[in-house]
Amino acid sequence: DQQVKQNSPSLSVQEGRISILNCDYTNSMFDYFLWYKKYPAEGPTFLISISSIKDKNEDGRFTVFLNKSAKHLSLHIVPSQPGDSAVYFCAASLYNFNKFYFGSGTKLNVKP
Amino acid sequence: AAGVIQSPRHLIKEKRETATLKCYPIPRHDTVYWYQQGPGQDPQFLISFYEKMQSDKGSIPDRFSAQQFSDYHSELNMSSLELGDSALYFCASRGRTGGKGNTEAFFGQGTRLTVV
Numbered sequence: 044d045q046q047v048k049q050n051s052p053s054l055s056v057q058e059g060r061i062s063i064l065n066c067d068y069t070n071s072m073f074d075y076f077l078w079y080k081k082y083p084a085e086g087p088t089f090l091i092s093i094s095s096i097k098d099k100n101e102d103g104r105f106t107v108f109l110n111k112s113a114k115h116l117s118l119h120i121v122p123s124q125p126g127d128s129a130v131y132f133c134a135a136s137l138y139n140f141n142k143f144y145f146g147s148g149t150k151l152n153v154k155p
Numbered sequence: 156a157a158g159v160i161q162s163p164r165h166l167i168k169e170k171r172e173t174a175t176l177k178c179y180p181i182p183r184h185d186t187v188y189w190y191q192q193g194p195g196q197d198p199q200f201l202i203s204f205y206e207k208m209q210s211d212k213g214s215i216p217d218r219f220s221a222q223q224f225s226d227y228h229s230e231l232n233m234s235s236l237e238l239g240d241s242a243l244y245f246c247a248s249r250g251r252t253g254g255k256g257n258t259e260a261f262f263g264q265g266t267r268l269t270v271v
Contacts, residue, residue: 075258086159086245086262087198094258132197136258140249141211142188143260147197 046070047135049146056153062120064149066133069114073135077143078107078118081130090131091118123153157181159248159263167269168236176231176266180248186210187229188247188260189221198245204229236270243267 048067056062066076074095079087093100093107093116100107106119120127133146160179168174180187186205190198200213204223215221218236223229227248233240244267247260 077259079262084243084265084267086161086247086264089259089261092259139210140186140258140260141205142200142203142213143247144200145190145198 047146053150062123064118074138079132161263178246184248184250186249190245192243
């Protein structure tokens with residue numbers, strides 16, 4: 044049973060515009076949420092995280108929003124750059140961090 | 156900064172052979188995670204260790220075993236390899252013991268295993 048879901052397999056955005064990647068989860072006990080960026084044949088690279096006690100976390104061009112009542116989080120990238128083109132994975136963890144639950148990823152293409 | 160090191164980067168094995176994948180975590184990280192990613196699939200959790208003890212287990216076949224050693228590096232041993240074991244195997248590490256940034260896991264570059 045997939046507890047973290049990314050329903051959009053791909054997203055195409057013009058350079059300079061905003062990219063919004065979405066993620067839904069089913070387990071209300073998740074304590075932390077993370078976004079990873081992945082290039083082909085490389086390991087996922089950590090981008091940004093958010094605790095379940097917050098609703099927003101910002102780091103440079105990346106902002107993650109968490110809506111606990113809707114069990115939904117999103118990653119905003121502003122402004123989008125061609126180098127942002129990659130697969131973005133949403134992940135979640137319980138309080139004990141014994142494992143991270145991953146979504147299926149969204150492939151972002153930022154067009155010059 | 157030091158990252159998670161995985162070796163080998165690429166491995167080709169025949170069916171029914173064995174393989175050993177190694178993971179060296181970031182210094183002072185005491186938690187290691189193993190994930191398997193098949194073609195076009197999301198990363199699947201295999202197993203995790205904290206302070207050399209198994210902390211959680213996912214969809215890891217009985218043919219696979221893993222351990223974390225006293226220096227915190229970890230090895231994933233895979234026996235009786237099958238064609239379906241061909242995948243990217245990622246290791247990640249995390250530091251639990253306080254400090255900023257201990258909520259995220261950092262991944263290695265992965266080992267691409269091809270079973271022929």
